[in-house]
Amino acid sequence: MTGLEVTLRAVRHRGRRAFVPYFMAGTSNEWLRHVEAAANAGADAIEIGLPFSDPMMDGVVIQEAAKRSLDRGTTLASVVGELASVDVGVPLVVMTYYNVLLHGGLERSAAMLAQVNVRGAIVPDLPPEESSEWSSACAPHDLATIYLVAPSTPNERVAMVAQRTQGFCYAQGRMAVTGTTSEEGDGASVAAAIRAVSDVPVYVGIGVSTPEQAQRAASYSDGVIVGSALVRRILDGATPNDVEDFVRSFRRALDASHE
């Protein structure tokens, strides 16, 4: 079992619903302060987006953030360099596209990320069928590879994906790219399908943008991931204090849901 999964299972064992905010690395000079603020306000793990020019699984908000970050010269190496200066005390998980890791060199990318306490990677365009090289590169560094289960994933495939995922299983709440704001999704049935075949922690993302939605999602899962709603605020100039308030509002909703 990966270190990430040990940590996240312990969160669940404590009776706590996990909150995982997403930040695009390098959108401003302050981005690490945002990450620290989120950790202080009760995030259980933090997703760090490494920008890619063609983010196929992302909606307009993350696209804009990726462009802003790339325009500022962000690279895998620059993010690793910056992360080396902080210790936020909760696991970091990167989210990026395969070509970014491929060009860094898979072995080298995995080693660099692990060195700065990154514990896992979500690579949305790398399904389990294509991931053997990346998984081999990650194994020596205890870097978890996290897979998604979508509402369209048939049950027999859910079993395969849930067996392969490490750390947690990402339950895609809607058939949509990131940044969807519509109300009711498919998160409950996706989470149930995963739980039927695995006891890996299940976190719901895509379609969770408010504390109320997070609270509902937490009733059938082990945690939630919130990206675009937070990134939108950051693109609009949110300060670390604003980020702290944002994370606290979710923290409160999740803690209340469990009491």
Add this chain to the structure above:
Amino acid sequence: MNAPEVFMDKPDASGRFGDFGGRFVPEALMTACLELEVAFNDAWNDDAFVQEFYDVLHTFGGRPTPVTELSRLSRHLGLRIYAKREDLAHTGSHKINNVVGQTLLTKRMGKPRVIAETGAGQHGVATATAAARLGLSCTVYMGELDTQRQALNVFRMELLGATVVPVTSGSKTLKDAVNEAMREWVTCVKDTHYCLGSVMGPHPFPWIVREFQSIIGREASRQLTEMGVGTPDVVVACVGGGSNAAGIFAGFANTDARLVGVEAAGGAAIATGSPGVLHGMRSMLIQDEFGQIEEAHSVSAGLDYPGIGPEHAYLAKAHRAQYEAIGDDEVIPALQLLSELEGIVPALETAHAVAWLIREAGTTLAPGTSVLLNLSGRGDKDVAQVREILRGAS
């Protein structure tokens, strides 16, 4: 002793041609790709489906397209040039072959709607056409820059009942239209087929599109035999994603013919690219040292793509085909020359292949060399743009 390699056969189980291809898609699209592979395998092995495909291409698509000997251009260049006239197919390019196949497949899968990306608008117009014929709903994603360069094609698609969505992200061209079509497909994959326009994207698309386009090469091979030409020395076609080239190469991949793909210099994935993963495939891509995809630049919207189909990347690596680049400055004179000497105004894309013949005639192409040129599309869509360019130059 190994048997000689058979080119342009089925990809392996993971959808690879050598090192290239594969299926690098979000989980949300994985099931649709797997189902499509099963559905295509089933259909392509069903004589009734194959017969319907040929019948529709015959009675609706204008096939078989003729092979025309380009006598005056041949004399001018000292070559023997034969043109496979895909410009005479319905909607004015080879694109109709693929969309007839994919829309029949869409209907067979019970889906009522297609989406498509388009660059120059040729694939969008063809998809809208085939969708209208079968009563399928159709939405086409087109880079905003291309909707301006090809405004008449936007109107054509609308006349055909399609909805055209201008894509404002990234470079606002073909690459971004593909991104947006993929994103849209995630939301509607249950009842919508993504009618991908070239031999690119995740498996099984590169294979499906090549199979539907291979009718070009099979017809041309038969026609050249009937004309007494036999196997040509050279087969040449322009390459963006590479569907017309794949189609014509398929008829000659296992002969002695030299296969030449001509890319736009501003989008020459083989000449200037490196291996990477984009749009669901591992192929050759134009990208920076960090794996960020760079923007292609070409006078021709249809070749404005930073990648190339994975099978072409493989044919290049295996030295079965060669890929050359032609700059914008060579394209317009080639278009003019073919128009004046042969009475055929080619598409800007196609003019790249003509330009390569002009450049190589008398050097790498010895006098008397027989050439099969895939005349992939007609130039009507480009006339206004060419006029602007020539006005600007005078």
